[in-house]
Amino acid sequence: MADQRILFAKSGTAKYISHLDLMHTMERAFLRAGITIRHTAGFHPHPYVSIPLPLPLGFSSQCEILEFGLENGATVETLPEQMNKALPAGIEILSCYEGGLAFKKLAFVRYEISLEFDAPVADQAEQAFRELMARESFVVKKRSKKAKSGFTEVDIIPLVEAVEEIHAEDTWLRLTLLLKAQNPGLNPDVLLQGFRSEYPELPVIYTACHRREILDDDKNVYR
DSSP, rough: OOOOEEEEEGGGGGGGHHHHHHHHHHHHHHHHHTOOOOOOSSOOOOOOOEOOOOOOOOOOEEEEEEOOOEEEETTTTTHHHHHHHHTTTTTEEEEEEOHHHOGEEEEEEEEEEEEEESOOHHHHHHHHHHHHHHOOEEEEEESSSSSSSEEEEESGGGGEEEEEEEEETTEEEEEEEEEEEESSSOOOOHHHHHHHHOTSSSSSEEEEEEEEEEEEETTBOOO
16 A cells, blocks of 8 residues: 655644654554554554654744555545644644655755844844855864764755845844755754854844745655
8 A cells, every 4th residue: 555645734832842752643643533554564563654854843844744654544635634633732734645755855945044133133144144155165063973072064055055035134034045955954953053153243042943845856845
């Protein structure tokens, strides 16, 4: 039987549900909704659910994808309503559909990022961000479980596919960025960490990151 996928949103307090807890939340929601899904084979079978691009903790999104194997208890048409009744506030199933592109085709993510400063310095922050993105290279350290030191170096510039919008107003800088998704991908937190380190005279007091779209390698909406 072919796999199915659901498109879902994550917002509000649900932003602070970790990836592992999100998987468990989805598994329990299937049970509460009376929907039977495929399990793995072996001595200790468990529900087959897979999210190809885990959302960083604290980020909101309107384009998360979960793959599973539907057996009975619902159809792709009825599943969203059934699941939404069983899910906590902040997680909403938007649609359910058959199959989809291979995960390796997932190539880019469009993010909306907001930065708030403790003074009306948004214009200076815009200039600084443009200067940063115009560099040929900008290497920062990020945490890595694989590296013996606990950190690895990453050059951010090749991983920023496009700076699509920049809007500065008073204490706020709002960005729309198209970032590489995998192999390797760029977590916006790493970019913001680098920005803070490079421009300490522009103290950021609040950030918000929203995942708006996931795109394939042809820059079409990924499904």
